[in-house]
Amino acid sequence: MKYPSDQAAAFDHLAALLQSHGELVDAELNRILPAADVPPAPIHEAMRYSIFSGGKRLRPALVLLGCEACGGSLQAALPAACAFEMIHTYSLIHDDLPAMDNDDFRRGRLTCHKAFNEAIAILAGDALLTHAFEVLANGLPNGSCGRLVAEIAAAAGTPGMIGGQIADICSEHMPPDSELVRFIHDRKTAALIRQAVRTGAIIARADSARVDAISSYGANIGLAFQIVDDILDVEGSIEQLGKKAGKDAESGKQTYPGVFGLEASRQKAAELVALAKRNLEPIGAGACDLCALADFVITRKK
Amino acid sequence: MKYPSDQAAAFDHLAALLQSHGELVDAELNRILPAADVPPAPIHEAMRYSIFSGGKRLRPALVLLGCEACGGSLQAALPAACAFEMIHTYSLIHDDLPAMDNDDFRRGRLTCHKAFNEAIAILAGDALLTHAFEVLANGLPNGSCGRLVAEIAAAAGTPGMIGGQIADICSEHMPPDSELVRFIHDRKTAALIRQAVRTGAIIARADSARVDAISSYGANIGLAFQIVDDILDVEGSIEQLGKKAGKDAESGKQTYPGVFGLEASRQKAAELVALAKRNLEPIGAGACDLCALADFVITRKK
Numbered sequence: 001m002k003y004p005s006d007q008a009a010a011f012d013h014l015a016a017l018l019q020s021h022g023e024l025v026d027a028e029l030n031r032i033l034p035a036a037d038v039p040p041a042p043i044h045e046a047m048r049y050s051i052f053s054g055g056k057r058l059r060p061a062l063v064l065l066g067c068e069a070c071g072g073s074l075q076a077a078l079p080a081a082c083a084f085e086m087i088h089t090y091s092l093i094h095d096d097l098p099a100m101d102n103d104d105f106r107r108g109r110l111t112c113h114k115a116f117n118e119a120i121a122i123l124a125g126d127a128l129l130t131h132a133f134e135v136l137a138n139g140l141p142n143g144s145c146g147r148l149v150a151e152i153a154a155a156a157g158t159p160g161m162i163g164g165q166i167a168d169i170c171s172e173h174m175p176p177d178s179e180l181v182r183f184i185h186d187r188k189t190a191a192l193i194r195q196a197v198r199t200g201a202i203i204a205r206a207d208s209a210r211v212d213a214i215s216s217y218g219a220n221i222g223l224a225f226q227i228v229d230d231i232l233d234v235e236g237s238i239e240q241l242g243k244k245a246g247k248d249a250e251s252g253k254q255t256y257p258g259v260f261g262l263e264a265s266r267q268k269a270a271e272l273v274a275l276a277k278r279n280l281e282p283i284g285a286g287a288c289d290l291c292a293l294a295d296f297v298i299t300r301k302k
Numbered sequence: 303m304k305y306p307s308d309q310a311a312a313f314d315h316l317a318a319l320l321q322s323h324g325e326l327v328d329a330e331l332n333r334i335l336p337a338a339d340v341p342p343a344p345i346h347e348a349m350r351y352s353i354f355s356g357g358k359r360l361r362p363a364l365v366l367l368g369c370e371a372c373g374g375s376l377q378a379a380l381p382a383a384c385a386f387e388m389i390h391t392y393s394l395i396h397d398d399l400p401a402m403d404n405d406d407f408r409r410g411r412l413t414c415h416k417a418f419n420e421a422i423a424i425l426a427g428d429a430l431l432t433h434a435f436e437v438l439a440n441g442l443p444n445g446s447c448g449r450l451v452a453e454i455a456a457a458a459g460t461p462g463m464i465g466g467q468i469a470d471i472c473s474e475h476m477p478p479d480s481e482l483v484r485f486i487h488d489r490k491t492a493a494l495i496r497q498a499v500r501t502g503a504i505i506a507r508a509d510s511a512r513v514d515a516i517s518s519y520g521a522n523i524g525l526a527f528q529i530v531d532d533i534l535d536v537e538g539s540i541e542q543l544g545k546k547a548g549k550d551a552e553s554g555k556q557t558y559p560g561v562f563g564l565e566a567s568r569q570k571a572a573e574l575v576a577l578a579k580r581n582l583e584p585i586g587a588g589a590c591d592l593c594a595l596a597d598f599v600i601t602r603k604k
Binding site for chain 2: 034038039040042043044047090094097099100117118119120122123125126127129130131133134136137138140142145146147148149150153154156157158159162163165166167169170183
């Protein structure tokens with residue numbers, strides 16, 4: 001898949017799109033989350049604090065772009081887009097807890113358990129996950145609810161994201177292992193990213209060949225995204241990242257730079273992005289923005 | 303609603319039914335949960351440890367009995383029954399965490415974070431909640447998936463169970479308050495119990511009058527159940543309860559005995575059970591077992 005125009009123009013177009021889609025998602029999240037003063041207020045304040053903390057809105061953008069690439073409408077995909085952001089945010093709140101990664105900062109602000117307390121943070125995570133399924137059930141087109149809720153739960157559960165998180169924790173301070181780091185990254189990060197763009201395609205009623213193509217694209221950019229995250233953790237600063245850098249080495253995490261070195265990791269990420277762009281070929285011209293997003297994933301600095 | 307025969311015979315019948323329904327639910331839970339050796343193994347071990355720890359299986363029994371009372375089949379309600387037990391168990395795992403109620407024992411065994419560790423317990427709770435929605439999406443009859451997933455998520459979320467948990471935590475050591483304790487108990491315990499029996503009725507395609515009747519029954523026995531829990535925490539022993547007694551007073555919890563005294567609490571529970579039995583009148587003869595279950599709720603000793 002190539003751009004119709006030059007890469008700079010495609011990036012500008014993507015940046016504007018991510019901005020407008022992000023605003024749409026934020027407005028919808030604001031609408032569907034209980035107001036901060038609805039009793040019991042502390043839980044709703046905490047949910048909103050973490051959701052509206054300047055996230056990149058990558059996963060909702062993927063739902064929306066996946067739907068649009070296959071001819072579906074933004075409106076049809078909007079509830080699912082919000083659900084993915086809620087699932088992602090819940091996973092960050094729980095990941096940051098003292099018993100997990102024990103982080104004080106996220107996106108440049110205090111983490112949820114630091115801004116509130118641990119009990120509220122645990123329950124705010126639980127509540128965002130639970131509310132995501134309510135939003136999906138109310139917002140998915142009739143007929144695809146059962147299939148999509150089941151797929152999304154699997155991608156977020158032990159076959160996917162939670163499986164990756166537990167493997168990540170249980171393999172701390174083990175010798176660098178290429179199979180293990182792939183197992184972790186495919187699940188911890190790529191599973192939900194793949195499912196986000198796949199969900200958009202399914203909402204657009206794409207045929208199975210297109211759904212498969214988009215899913216492969218998602219798996220490849222998802223892995224590339226996490227490799228870049230690993231690289232940024234080595235090279236970045238807290239000012240740039242909005243969270244503490246160098247945490248992976250300190251915690252003895254399995255990472256691509258740890259296993260393969262920085263240069264080979266950069267090359268691996270670039271190969272995955274090239275592969276993801278080839279995956280988009282069956283989609284045709286509608287996939288331009290997804291194509292630009294693949295390149296964006298490896299050029300990001302935070 | 304009265305029994306066709308005497309109460310002792312109705313109790314014997316209910317006990318046999320709870321036993322056989324419990325075995326059915328356990329066999330299905332065993333089938334649908336990933337095996338303990340599926341990688342990453344620790345999360346699946348922890349999920350199974352907490353699910354198979356001798357729970358009363360009250361919520362799944364309510365799903366099954368609610369469905370049967372309205373003429374539906376056990377098989378149709380079995381996936382939802384398992385989902386309710388997974389949601390209930392996740393809530394217990396998170397409730398027991400050091401940042402929440404900080405309990406070392408549950409159902410006579412070490413709590414999940416004591417048997418494993420805190421990180422695994424947080425993720426095992428997350429995974430059970432997530433898997434519950436996968437099981438619901440795969441197992442609910444076509445056509446009722448959207449409605450039921452949305453209702454169950456609301457009952458488990460901040461309008462229901464999580465809202466009750468947060469209000470419970472935030473009102474510790476506040477002066478006893480009758481409105482507050484009702485707010486907490488209606489949400490923390492009654493919301494999910496009500497939704498369990500209501501879900502059974504909806505799966506059986508009961509008309510809205512019967513669904514409403516069963517829902518009121520569920521709300522009333524749910525509140526009675528929690529009042530009895532409060533009473534047992536004052537009067538019971540760790541041997542009897544399988545968990546530490548006297549915790550509520552120690553933690554400064556809002557409880558019915560704390561607000562109204564023991565005798566008035568017993569009377570309130572009995573009134574709620576009488577009301578619940580009247581709620582069942584539109585259901586007719588099919589509701590005998592639900593009727594016996596209402597009486598069982600206030601005679602239990604653990």
